[in-house]
Amino acid sequence: GENVEQHPSTLSVQEGDSAVIKCTYSDSASNYFPWYKQELGKRPQLIIDIRSNVGEKKDQRIAVTLNKTAKHFSLHITETQPEDSAVYFCAAPSFAGGSQGNLIFGKGTKLSVKP
Amino acid sequence: NAGVTQTPKFRVLKTGQSMTLLCAQDMNHEYMYWYRQDPGMGLRLIHYSVGEGTTAKGEVPDGYNVSRLKKQNFLLGLESAAPSQTSVYFCASSYGGGQNTEAFFGQGTRLTVV
Numbered sequence: 283g284e285n286v287e288q289h290p291s292t293l294s295v296q297e298g299d300s301a302v303i304k305c306t307y308s309d310s311a312s313n314y315f316p317w318y319k320q321e322l323g324k325r326p327q328l329i330i331d332i333r334s335n336v337g338e339k340k341d342q343r344i345a346v347t348l349n350k351t352a353k354h355f356s357l358h359i360t361e362t363q364p365e366d367s368a369v370y371f372c373a374a375p376s377f378a379g380g381s382q383g384n385l386i387f388g389k390g391t392k393l394s395v396k397p
Numbered sequence: 398n399a400g401v402t403q404t405p406k407f408r409v410l411k412t413g414q415s416m417t418l419l420c421a422q423d424m425n426h427e428y429m430y431w432y433r434q435d436p437g438m439g440l441r442l443i444h445y446s447v448g449e450g451t452t453a454k455g456e457v458p459d460g461y462n463v464s465r466l467k468k469q470n471f472l473l474g475l476e477s478a479a480p481s482q483t484s485v486y487f488c489a490s491s492y493g494g495g496q497n498t499e500a501f502f503g504q505g506t507r508l509t510v511v
Contacts, residue, residue, distance in 0.1 A: 324504075325487065325505055326440070390439045
């Protein structure tokens, strides 16, 4: 089935710096790549997603890039702020073994933004 | 519009006890999922459903059963709880399959098995 690897597991940056989180996936049929943010004690919430027909998507300070050939996608956060501190998860749909596109998540990256 | 609601929010079980977690969504979503979240392990799929009356196994199904008798509800059962099932459980739903649309999560259930 789908295998999603996410790096790094922890990331600490100074306020105003950029942060980059990378994920790789294994199922070549995957065509949708969302990123979720989970604040402490809260539920995961979608922050941005990208489909396989585009290489990059931006939404204010966050952007996601996709390289289908290499099977990796990345989350970029610019001008980081303390409220960006959270755990970020990447995900990709699984189609192997009869799966019907259910999302498989990476293990998460704990981002800490220091004032 | 409450979105996805899970009950209960917290529960402590003794080893061998059984319980059912309830997930309800009011968005008319076809797909529903149960995940467990453990430190350093991310979100792992337990079971999922692609419509009323259907269920399928995810990555870590052992020790759990599910039912989707009504479109808006997805139940997760533990027949004989074990300490290894101590975790935070999240239910989620989406309009289509995970490859098409956003998954909306419930607020989570923190389960401790002693």
